[in-house]
Amino acid sequence: MEDLPSLKESFLRESSSVRALHDIQALRVKYLGKRGIVTEKLKALPTVDPAQRPAYGRAVNEIKQYIEAEIARIEAHLREEEYRKSLLSEALDVTLPGKYTPPGREHPIQHVLSEITDIFSSMGFEVGEGPEVELDYYNFEALNIPKNHPARDMQDTFYISDDVVLRTHTSPVQIRVMEMRPPPLKVIAPGKVYRCDADVSHTPMFHQVEGFMVDTDIAFSDLKGVLELFIHTMFSERTPVRFRPSFFPFTEPSAEVDIGCIFCSGNGCRVCKQSGWLEILGAGMIHPKVFEYVGYDPETFSGFAFGMGVERLTMLKYGIDDIRLFFENDLRFLRQF
Amino acid sequence: MRVPFTWLKEFVEIGVSPGEVADRLTMAGFEVEGVDSVEGEAIFDVSVTPNRPDCLSVLGIAREVAAITQMPLVVPPCRISGSLPDAGFSVDILDPDLCNRYAGRVISGVTVGTSPEWMKKRLEQCGIRSINNVVDVTNYVLLEMGHPLHAFDADRLAGKKVRVGTPATVRGRNEPIAVRTLDGVERSVPPDALLIWDAEKPIAVAGVMGGQESEVTSGTRTVFLESAYFESSSIRRTSRGLGLISESSYRFERGTDIEFLERALDRAAGLIAELAGGTVHDIVDAYPVRYVSHRVVVRPERLNRILGTDLSRDEMADILRRLQIPAEGDGDEIVVLPPPNRRDLKQMWDIAEEVARIYGYEKISTTIPRSPLSSGRSGKGARIIQQIRESLRRAGFSAAINYSFMNSTSLDALGIPPTDRRRRTIAISNPLSQDEGLLRTTVVPALIANLRLNLDRGMREVRLFEVARVFIDAGKTLPDEEWRLGGIWYKEKAPSLWREDAEGFYLVKGAIEMLFEELNVRGYDFRPCSETFLHAGRSADVVVSGSCVGYIGVLAPRVVAGLEIKKHRPEIVLFEIDLDRFLPAVPDSMRFSPLPKFPSVERDIAVIVDEQIPSSRIREIIASFPTHLIETVTLFDCFRGGSIPPGKKSLAFNIVYRSMERTLTEGEVEDLHERLVEHVLELTSGEIRR
């Protein structure tokens, strides 16, 4: 019985140096195999003194169980190690970039057009359309801008013929929609417009959004309400808005709408020409002459109309300082949006 | 218009700072675009809208300031003391429709010389060059009172006669006439333009510019001073026709004050006598067409409803009177008599604007209109175009926006034949340049230009798309405007981290197919196409529901060569889709199909066929095989070389068999597949690849 502790000791010594699965196998054979040390001890049990036999048998069995458990533990540990090693041998450099087609970008003008359209859609405005090559009648006459009227100087027009022009604003959509349908109407008309003008701050083509609403009893205060709501959604709840009198042949009263300069918070800077205000919209009550052209009774109906330049809003929104960038389609520009 | 603050103060008492006045003018509709300080004096730059010619003067602005600040307007009287008889000049208006009134005074014994410093300074502040004391007075009064005047050398007027009429009226001949104007240019004046004549010849283009012959010079002793009312559209027509815009024509074409012109005449005559000496003769005044004020009746209740205000009748009338517009309350109405300087006031709405702007737009409340429910939902077309944009962006294409212009050279560069629809262009009669003389009929030239610009700026990959209208002359008054989707693709063949071995053509085709899939468009097809500017072997018509809606293809090497792109044989892929034809093929709604309940069986077929047979042909053959049990056919391999003989290729398809009613047996699929393979081999003269 005195040899048992040294048996355990020698097992511990040998098992602690096991590094691989085949070593553990050898260890198992050495101790627990058919001729293993422990097996031999058990085989030799009948030769032990009967008085000591039960205690000796228990002690050998304890050692056997201990060695079995220890070998199983070491083996599980080694298998886990081996599995990990095999995975690491398949390792990728996870810092390499993934493969994808870089997504394309929306044009900033389109971004802002969509934003404007969404805001007015949520207020119940529907989207109307008209041609970009337009009759002089719709672009001017029916909007109360007769031939030989100084108001025509306000817009440099591209002519196709005496009676056909590239629309100088989206306002003719008003006439086309009103000719087709009776009030009530709530319509916006986004689109391209053209002016015969090209310099640092003008491009011969740009985008406008026209909007109008006609019903019985639409008041100038409603125009103020709708546009203020729009501006507060488009910019911020705290953006100051002011309406000041102006002139458009197809609205009366007419207004120019300014917002507090978003660059200097109204303190005056280069962008707002030190005024603290930025002009972003033209608006007014639809002129009764316009109603007469489309056959609405100006005594029964009233309405407002407004128009805004999308390039200007986009430049303000993103801090773009050159309008010509919009139409160069330089990807270094487009990819920023 | 430039307005010196001190000059303004001659007509209205101002107790506030120039900055404050500028703000209030802006908020009343006269935007002060800037306040210059010249030698310590504030000069406003006021923007006057075309409907307010009455404010194209210091006095006009003063009238507004008086109304806004509720201070009295003071216009000093200009009496001519001890005037002589009319000096024997006569005025004869031959076209009273075009000239409602013509007044004049003769000032004799003047000495033309330089103006005093105070006058020179004011003219300079307003941007006008001093000429001599007589001419300067006419300009001074123009700036001060807004009425254009003209001074003639009276000794040069033949027969002491002044006649007003068009060449057609005066000469009875419908022919233009030559007039040498003050600027020394001899101009051919059309027969319907209004001129001023003496007994013999034209001496001025009425309201636009005087003639050189009767110009006031240092030798002038007698001046004939004109103050007239010319019909605005006639002046505008003449001024545009001659390409001649002057301070006078600018005001006449907007409208002048037919009553006040006498005051302006007197003021100027008095100033000339003061500065150049001489004696003022009595007025000669022909006034055949009198001003009649057309009264406007306003119902305050209606006006309040239009403005959303709650102003009383008297408050409204008071605002109008502050603007010197005669207005009287009468029961529940206000009767307004627009004065001759306010011909823009024609109806209630015009009065509404006057009331609103002086009351203050900022004081009008903000309300949300009560209005009928409407969804504001955009139409089908707009929604699909939105989806198209998103799909193309996912495929890596960025959105471009190009001008709608092009020139015919860019169509030539593409080799577009003369009979092609894209040659039916619309020309702009006043283009900015000949390069932008036509409206585009295709988006391709612009996209190619975008590609070049990006390559020039060092980009190695370009993917752009554009959705825009093109314009086709259909022989009607207005062109057909058609929506186009176009795209361009280029990628430099350079080493990259991850290999991409598909041809550019297939990458772009994939983007189009993904777009169709996303829109649930079925039944599309790519067929060889004949666009002249595309690579004949690498281009396809895009056919949807049996009709060709566009094309996709590699830009032909010959076209590329002409573009001077500094790349070696660049592979540029283009596509263009006619959205007006394509959109109707996009289904409005989807219907659910029940999921299969029975298992499928898969079989592959690999055939070696002639290179010329397109894969779609084999697909068609399989699709036309008489069975309902084929669920899908997928091409999974296309192989050339190796054991495949030259001129041949191997195509391998995976076929999924399935019945919706029962489980297919191995035996029946085996039999069906065997017959299908036979069928394919027979129709393609191909052989099976083992």
Ligand SMILES: [Zn+2]
């Ligand atoms: Zn600012």
